[in-house]
């Protein structure tokens with residue numbers, strides 16, 4: 001599974017670069033001031049500077065990006081009361097995408113943060129947990145469904161998750177991590193189970209394990225520096241794209257439980273698909289005219305389901321991108337989907353701005 005290894009290698013390299021930068025800026029690779037980063041990693045300012053999803057760098061926000069008298073923390077900041085940087089300096093990336101509009105107002109457009117943030121992690125706890133899941137589940141799935149489908153779902157889920165968070169988390173909160181992509185992968189695994197229920201030895205037990213995994217991940221997503229919107233968005237995209245791209249359910253392909261040996265699957269997908277491990281063997285009369293008619297009807301029905309799922313993916317991206325361009329949605333309680341209201345965690349990501 002070379003893709004999973006490549007992605008993981010990039011993520012580790014980027015994390016090391018984060019620690020080096022953090023050390024260079026503040027003298028300590030781990031953020032302890034102004035607040036300890038419970039993920040055990042760099043400050044959110046360094047994460048923002050290196051490409052985390054941070055909406056003020058990505059689209060104009062009334063009262064924040066258009067007010068040049070506001071000062072922001074610097075990447076080297078270790079306290080809340082010494083904001084001396086401009087937004088452009090905080091966003092970094094050689095000020096790419098940080099131009100001005102026709103009126104001379106700052107017009108931040110670092111849209112690629114929806115992608116780069118997938119490769120940044122908030123700390124050791126975050127990256128270790130993600131890599132364990134990625135190397136275990138991701139490697140299996142890459143083998144089963146092939147590099148292309150795996151890559152498409154991985155990227156679309158990651159971006160889809162950050163897009164949801166970009167619309168609904170408070171603008172001051174930066175977000176990073178591959179968790180959205182991994183939730184897409186978890187969704188694929190869940191679909192595999194549901195589509196091929198009959199082929200599992202103990203499907204109920206497998207389902208239970210899936211549910212436990214998902215619940216644990218959602219709880220971890222409540223920690224600061226993580227973004228549960230990524231999980232929710234990634235999971236939605238994973239389910240939809242999985243429905244569109246994976247081999248059709250066994251019940252559709254073979255409702256009588258007969259064999260497909262030597263016969264190309266009705267949905268035309270290749271055989272490099274989810275695990276069958278030769279459970280279904282033997283000859284059958286699957287080629288009789290009656291069965292072929294049945295099968296072509298099912299083929300159309302499932303084809304319609306696939307198209308609908310694909311349509312929903314397009315609508316999801318179109319609506320959220322359009323809404324983001326217009327300034328994003330707002331939702332006062334939404335932040336609690338993404339943090340626990342203990343200590344000051346729900347506010348610790350808030351970039352406090354000062355005017356002079």
Ligand SMILES: *[C@@H]1O[C@H](CO)[C@@H](O)[C@H](O)[C@H]1NC(C)=O
Nearest residue numbers: 025074075076077084085089
């Ligand atoms: C942090 O960087 C800013 C500008 O990049 C600089 O003005 C400031 O002195 C630096 N602060 C520290 C503590 O090094």
